[in-house]
Amino acid sequence: MSRAAARVPVRPRVTVLGAGSWGTTFSKVLADGGSDVTLWARRPELAKEIREAKRNSDYLPGVNLPLAITATADITAALKDAQFVFVSVPSQSLRQNLEQIREIIPADIPVISLMKGVEKGTGLRMSEVLESVLEIDRNRIAVASGPNLALEIAKEQPTAAVVSSTNLETAEAVAKIATNRYFRSFVNTDVIGTEFGGVLKNLIAVAIGIVDGVGYGENTKASIITRGLVEMTDFAVAYGGHPETLSGLAGLGDLIATSGSSLSRNNTAGRLLGQGYSFADVVKSMQQTAEGLASVAPVLELAAAKGVDMPICRQVSEVLAGTLDPKDIAPHLTTDDDSGPQGERTLDARQDHGGAALRRSLKRAFDQLRNRGRSS
Numbered sequence: 141m142s143r144a145a146a147r148v149p150v151r152p153r154v155t156v157l158g159a160g161s162w163g164t165t166f167s168k169v170l171a172d173g174g175s176d177v178t179l180w181a182r183r184p185e186l187a188k189e190i191r192e193a194k195r196n197s198d199y200l201p202g203v204n205l206p207l208a209i210t211a212t213a214d215i216t217a218a219l220k221d222a223q224f225v226f227v228s229v230p231s232q233s234l235r236q237n238l239e240q241i242r243e244i245i246p247a248d249i250p251v252i253s254l255m256k257g258v259e260k261g262t263g264l265r266m267s268e269v270l271e272s273v274l275e276i277d278r279n280r281i282a283v284a285s286g287p288n289l290a291l292e293i294a295k296e297q298p299t300a301a302v303v304s305s306t307n308l309e310t311a312e313a314v315a316k317i318a319t320n321r322y323f324r325s326f327v328n329t330d331v332i333g334t335e336f337g338g339v340l341k342n343l344i345a346v347a348i349g350i351v352d353g354v355g356y357g358e359n360t361k362a363s364i365i366t367r368g369l370v371e372m373t374d375f376a377v378a379y380g381g382h383p384e385t386l387s388g389l390a391g392l393g394d395l396i397a398t399s400g401s402s403l404s405r406n407n408t409a410g411r412l413l414g415q416g417y418s419f420a421d422v423v424k425s426m427q428q429t430a431e432g433l434a435s436v437a438p439v440l441e442l443a444a445a446k447g448v449d450m451p452i453c454r455q456v457s458e459v460l461a462g463t464l465d466p467k468d469i470a471p472h473l474t475t476d477d478d479s480g481p482q483g484e485r486t487l488d489a490r491q492d493h494g495g496a497a498l499r500r501s502l503k504r505a506f507d508q509l510r511n512r513g514r515s516s
């Protein structure tokens with residue numbers, strides 16, 4: 141996409157697929173930013189409520205939606221004439237949803253993932269599923285992530301996000317339309333770090349919920365958040381993400397929001413587990429998508445493939461499997477293994493290791509030059 145193509149139409153026509161809490165809230169963000177939005181809902185009665193009453197009372201009670209949003213349950217009609225397509229369905233159903241639209245999605249327009257999960261079975265990130273099923277150039281794909289609890293944004297509380305694409309112009313075009321008086325989108329080109337930040341913070345938020353449900357206090361939670369960020373960063377860096385992305389909105393920012401809020405479905409699911417409910421009971425009681433529950437297994441498989449140790453995520457999976465008592469989770473969470481005291485590896489330490497490595501290689505080069513000078 142050329143620089144000129146990054147310019148966006150004055151009143152873009154945008155389609156959002158998925159009328160759950162996030163798809164509906166993001167439609168409001170886009171409409172309040174000046175777009176005309178068509179929202180696709182699976183259920184015709186929900187599409188009718190959004191279209192006629194400008195409400196989505198199941199997912200966003202008490203929120204009035206802008207007039208610039210319309211809705212339909214007809215996916216072909218929803219995609220007709222779209223200039224941008226945003227996708228916000230549960231991660232595990234993305235492939236099946238995309239298969240319906242592969243032939244009808246307009247060519248050459250940006251496609252943006254709003255989702256925070258990894259596909260079970262393939263371990264693919266959502267942008268990778270978009271790329272492989274739709275068979276589109278990755279420069280057309282973007283992801284949006286950050287500390288974005290839907291209901292707070294729907295109530296117009298000031299919030300920031302990050303839009304990432306391998307193509308900066310695509311990210312900029314998307315960020316431009318996803319910005320309004322209460323929502324600000326920044327950009328980056330680290331899609332891997334941005335997506336994994338959103339996936340991994342869900343797992344850490346489940347852990348926080350578990351210890352909350354058990355009745356542990358702030359020290360435990362702060363320990364998990366801090367060690368959790370190290371796990372998130374190790375994992376993302378092993379897959380090619382940039383450590384600084386994990387210190388930003390899509391990493392630390394989202395981790396704080398999700399771990400601290402009772403609005404978070406991942407945090408809520410964890411709390412129920414910590415209170416002694418079984419995984420099956422928790423899944424049954426959740427009305428909305430808690431992505432962390434489905435992402436634990438593929439994340440641990442990906443971690444094992446790169447030799448990344450993720451003690452917090454591993455223990456979340458043991459609680460889900462019923463093989464670890466939730467009250468036993470915290471002592472393990474704060475130790476990486478039982479081989480004795482270890483240095484606290486933080487992001488700064490990682491950066492310092494980078495600096496130390498650079499200093500060592502400069503010294504080596506300098507020594508070689510000096511020794512060569514002596515031997516001649």
Ligand SMILES: NC(=O)c1ccc[n+]([C@@H]2O[C@H](COP(=O)([O-])OP(=O)(O)OC[C@H]3O[C@@H](n4cnc5c(N)ncnc54)[C@H](O)[C@@H]3O)[C@@H](O)[C@H]2O)c1
Binds near residue numbers: 230236
């Ligand atoms: N809710 C938030 O605060 C929030 C914020 C940022 C990102 N996200 C991410 O957005 C994505 C969507 O989350 P959400 O909160 O809108 O979820 P949700 O459960 O509120 O809504 C999911 C929507 O997808 C639709 N859907 C389409 N195909 C489906 C299928 N086969 N099975 C089930 N549902 C199907 C549902 O009908 C529903 O409208 C998730 O990946 C989530 O992590 C959510």
Ligand SMILES: O=P(O)(O)OC[C@H](O)CO
Binds near residue numbers: 345394406
């Ligand atoms: O409700 P959760 O746990 O899915 O979290 C929602 C968003 O991802 C927060 O940024």
